[in-house]
Amino acid sequence: MEVFHVLLYVAAVATILVLLLQRYKRWSTKYSRFSTLLDSIPGPFPLPVVGNAIGFILRPENQYLDEISGIVKLHSPIFRLWNGPLVGTVHLTSWKYAEKIFNSSTHIEKNLFYKFLFPWIGTGLLTSKGEKWHFRRKLLTPAFHRTVLESYQDIVCEKSAQLVKILRSKIQDKQPFNIAPMIWQCSLDIICETAMGTKMNIQAKLEEKDVAYLAAVEEYVVLHSMSSSYFTTLIVEIYFEMCTLCFSASEIFSKRSVRPWLHPEIIFDLSPMGRRFKQCVKMLHNFTDKVIQVRKSEYFKSYHSKINNGKNENEKKRESFLDLLIETAYSEGPDQKPILSDRDIREEVDTFMFEGHDTTASAISWAVYLLGRHPEIQVEQVYQEIQDVLGNQMEITPQKLSEMKLLERCMKESLRLYPSVPFIGRKLRQDVTLGEYTIPSDTEVCILIYFLHRDPDIFPDPENFNPDNFLPEVCEKRPPYAYVPFSAGARNCIGQKFAQLEEKIVLCHIIKNFRIEAVDDPKDLKYLVGLIIRSYNGINVRLHPR
């Protein structure tokens, strides 16, 4: 009997070994093809173990862009980097190559690096793939319909006016100051009130601490039977946590991306960076859960009153994005299994909170910087255009916004020079031929939008801020994928129209009220590039009231 057990044990171990060996052989054959093809693409020489990550690891974060620029100068329009021994990434800086990826319905899966965001935004629209992504994209597209966006316009105007008020209080001593945090707060207020239907009034809370605001919080608290101290603390905490988290998420994303040993979840989770990330994510999820519960109970109340009284007593003029999600979830009735679970809703709310405020705030702050460096355009032309359209009033309508053509060209040109999302990634699901190279399936591809927008064949004098690059007759002659700040193809930005509306209204408020002078010379700027591109120095301006 004992001999039988020993034989059984030996047979089991031998089977496992054979299976592992076969698997290894298959893997090694596949890997050997993968690495041979990748190594045929130009790129810097990789070191053992760390590959090309070493150039980034040895630099501070505010020099990552310099490191990439150096490689781009040598190897553009296509180059290969090894991030550790196994992760090969191919980088594209030409629209001709990017076009093949954007045009494809196969290569729409995001690459390895987006997985780092899973603990926070789960597999929401930005990070999901396959059926789930298709279903969500179809579901969420109506939430960005023109009429929905127009209904958000009042909120954006209100928050922009609040920003102007805060900026006025900053200019008493005529000293330059960093305007970026104020723009970020404004943008966060806007996304909270539009996407979540939740008034955060972060700008007011942090800057004014005014009585009206506290009264509004009280009202909200009574209305939703929340504990007052809970809600007040929450607002202050959430702002700092949101900013720290969005900032750290971007920072952690770039730091983790270039440190191959932090890629495995198990190691990252044990690292101090991973532990901090987890803490912030927990905090954010608590907040989002709470808001969802409040909006859900309002939805049920209004649903039942509609059934009982034949009309909706709580009918509101405006619906938030979150309301639309909840409505969709319970479209079969509140007693049926929801189409979207609370977790599904939360991952979308988290996705839109992040994508919807960080990106737009970055776009607005770079536009402020560039206009502040170009008084000849800002003062003589853009301001004049705003005056011509608005006169002495601040009443903004979609028609009036559409008349501000030069402001729109300046916004586009700013996004050309500083695309909020400087790099995007895809995982190839099939081999792709780009020029003379075959890029094997499973390669992580990065499209470097920042460099694609600086192609001198497309934009002569690419570093120069020139809004005429977006005159209709110039745009007509340009290849379609040569300018892609909102990405392109199936996975383009769903919030593009929202972002443009917000950016135009906020800029219009700032320019109408102040002449902007940006104090930092472009050659002194340092950049933080991760999920978003930011100025490491801040956006330092002097504002002169009009």
Ligand code: HEM
């Ligand atoms: C100037 C502002 C913005 C810029 C430059 C921008 C840019 C982009 C880019 C480049 C992508 C593709 C990302 C990738 O493939 O990794 C993207 C996707 C996305 N953006 Fe934006 N975005 C902006 C504003 C917004 C806003 C305001 C929202 C929401 C309210 C939003 C929501 C999203 C979502 C959900 C996706 C994923 C779409 C999908 O994969 O189907 N974005 N954005």
